[in-house]
Amino acid sequence: MKRRHILSLVCVALGGGLVLSALAQSPPAAEAPPAPAAERICKRVTATGSNLPKRVCATAEEWAALDRKGREGAEDFDRQRRESVGVNPVGGS
Numbered sequence: 001m002k003r004r005h006i007l008s009l010v011c012v013a014l015g016g017g018l019v020l021s022a023l024a025q026s027p028p029a030a031e032a033p034p035a036p037a038a039e040r041i042c043k044r045v046t047a048t049g050s051n052l053p054k055r056v057c058a059t060a061e062e063w064a065a066l067d068r069k070g071r072e073g074a075e076d077f078d079r080q081r082r083e084s085v086g087v088n089p090v091g092g093s
Contacts, residue, residue: 038061040057040059041058042055044056
C-alpha cells in the first residue's frame with residue numbers, strides 16, 4: 001500500500017512539473033486568422049421529371065464550373081448531331 005502511495009505521489013510530481021514547464025514557455029505567435037469561407041449562393045433547381053424544385057447551394061466558383069460543364073456538354077451534343085447529319089444510323093446506304 002505504501003509503495004502504491006509513493007508511486008502515485010511521484011506520478012503527480014512529474015505530471016505537475018510537465019504542466020508547469022508548459023505554462024512557463026512563451027505563448028505561440030499569433031496565428032493568421034483563417035481565410036473567410038466563400039459565400040454560398042443558393043438556387044432552386046427543378047430536375048427533369050420532377051415537379052418539386054430542389055434547393056442547391058454552392059460557391060460562385062462552383063456555379064461557374066457547373067455552367068461551364070453544362071455548356072461543354074451541350075456543345076459536344078450539338079457537334080455530334082451535326083457530324084451525323086446524312087449518315088444512316090440503321091446501316092443502309
